[in-house]
Amino acid sequence: MKKALIPLLMVAVLALIPYIGVRYAGLGYLFGIVIPYSAMAVLICGFMSRMADWLRRPVPFCIPTTCGQEKSLDWIRQDKLESPSSFFYAAARVLSEVFFFRSLFRNTRSELHKGSNLTYGSNKWLWLGGLAFHWSLLVIVLRHARFFFIMVPDSLQYLDDADRFLDVTLPAFYMTDALVLAAVTFLLLRRIRDARMRVISLPTDFFPLFLIMAIVVLGISMRYVTKVDVMPVKALMMNLVNFTFEPPGEIGTLFYVHLFLICVLAIYFPFSKLMHMGGIFLSPTRNQANNSRAKRHRNPWNSAIKFRSYAEYEDDYREKMKKAKLPVEKQ
């Protein structure tokens, strides 16, 4: 499994860079200030420019994939979400993909049985794993926002409380930490263990998984094992958001590794498949209304085509048409 090992090795090497840089070369300023700013700049500019790049390309045709009954006769019940006829429902369709992975929920697993029989069983593991992974990441990112506020807003505090309501360890255990770790492990294992997934996976599929896994493991170990002092971390983050370029205080090296890998992820993001985060909103098979017979969709570059006109056709077949008693324009 070379294509899985190389990305793993890459993440390990990337993790060593800040470790050596901070611990032995004293480059705290570089890894605490310079790289985070640069990474954020790349992420924001890169993301925006990729979105702009997609948006400036035209959508010549109305091509929704219809997954339900279209709007037709009054007494036939339309599936408004899967075959939307208005902008509102098309938007709802896209949002149901974004928040609930609706299409993935349909997933089945085909199996071949004796007598060349095929069966299609419901298979929701990918949906569940994907949902757990993405929602946990979102909650974790939001939780981290507490580092950027002097007074933590109530909404974030509620989210934080909800996430650790189990209250089983000290410090209180976050459910999303366990969830994301389980989900990322699942997503990784299925790429390695399933023969079909092995064929389709590329190193670029393993790399972000290993990267996120490393970030999560470092975060967890800082909180529960090495118990990093969060005060200087918060001070550094406050400095970053306030654009005061003061050197960071004494923080454990593990934190720098954690932060650096996040920066790597941020830089990698706009150039990779991770852009599916923005792309999902633009997919023309999902975000268009299925109303192309009721309302004309315009193509900005509609090519000028010369077709064979009736007159040319009649010129070629006039005698035969007359014999067959077909009406003709010219005698």
Next chain:
Amino acid sequence: MSKYAPKVSELKKEFDEKPTILKGNYLDKEWWDIPVEFREGNWCFPAKPEVLESLGFANPRKWAATDQDWKLPSGWKKTISEGLKSRLKKYRSLKLFLDTCVRCGACADKCHFFLGTGDPKNMPVVRAELIRSVYRNDFPLAEKILKGFSGSRKLTTEVIKEWHMYFNQCTECRRCSVFCPFGIDTAEITMLARELLNLIGVNNNWILEPVSNCNRTGNHLGIEPHTFVQNIESLVEDIEDITGVTVKPTFNRKGAEVLFITPSGDVFGDPGVYTMMGYLLLFHHIGLDYTISTYASEGGNFGMFTSNDMMKKLNAKMYHEAKRLGVKWILGGECGHMWRVVHQYMDTMNGPADFLEQPVSPITGTKFTNAASTKMVHIAEFTADLIHHKKLKLDPTRNDHLRTTFHDSCNIARGMGMFDEPRYVLQNVCKRFHEMPENTIREQTFCCGSGSGLNTEEYMDIRMRGGLPRANAVKHVKDKHQVNSLVTICAIDRASLPTLMNYWVPGVSVYGLHELVGNALVMQGEKKRTEDLRENPMAGFEDGEEDDE
């Protein structure tokens, strides 16, 4: 059976011997290391030079996919890479679909060709990777730096051979797109890939000859106007023999209210002709003021399988003829890809049709607001409305000799969203109806395996494999409910499914929906009906027996 397909017992054995759907062991192999192998039954004959010349298409020559040298034109690499670049600029869909895939694998086992061949390159994700790998090599800068890491490769003749093979093992059915969390539509990628291949003369005669015919004569089969009329007239005679009723279709008649357009397969092919007889009976029954054109005598559009420009060129005839004849609106027959074109492309490409009126059923007064702009109504919508308003005199027991199931055609299902109208019609004209399993119908329907211009004899091996999932579902209802009739609303289905059924599920016949309507219609002045439109005896109506009603 065709010499281009293995014996059914051999194929069954092959399936029984492999434990999983994916064939072969890929532990230390990448998909791009597997060579393409053309053999009998897995490639379509290339377009004849004269066909290409008549269309003004590139690189007319004699060649075969099994040749070592495909005689690609000089500068073909530039043609492809510039062609791809320009299409990426014109289609957000293409760009997005190449960029956003995360290779989650949800699509992998949704493709009928993958299920039937077990070939990893038939997983939709890999099919798209065939282009992505080249695109990544040429385009985004960062990926270029990370070459090797991102799975990119150079454009070579081997790649072109691979494209030819696998973009012709996709029927543009869009099933994968239903399951993709980003809605990535392999049909879109295949359509544009075939456009590119046509630029360098890598093509399929079974697509391009109909295109050329359609351009010249108005229909795919190349039927000239007088023959077209003669053939429908012979159907009129058959109708008279069976029912005693004389129907009176008109041709190229100015001032008719409705222009009726259906695939030419309904005029010439068996069993499509029976569907045509059904239409003719229906129109006669309701007294519809309609005409049929010999110039716009093709509903289907093989341009769709060639290039978007060709699709537009062939489709333009419909509005052009409707305008010339001064009809109010257009009624379209049963066809799959025709309706993808009419529903999703026609108005954009060749509209606005402001010389037509919003379609209104002259019988029921129903306004077809869903076709307000295109002004073209699907026959299943039209008939469902007639039945709903009780305007048809139907005797569904006349179809008692048929135990039916309904095959949703890919384009009607996933490119239009019409599911309930044909079922409503079917259940009103036939009492015995059983659905196939839920993961094989409606939006999850399986392709016949021969769509998008692959319905050719020399492609039989791949067709029979690709059709396996559909055949399997039919077999299920045959075993469980003794189903003997597969009803469909697509001309390619009517042409290809009989072969598929003969191969995998003998004993099941293929019907068009309006053939069953024609059987059930109680016509004014008809003689005692004992036979259906195929001249098969109808159960309970045999000669000499008392009629129940």
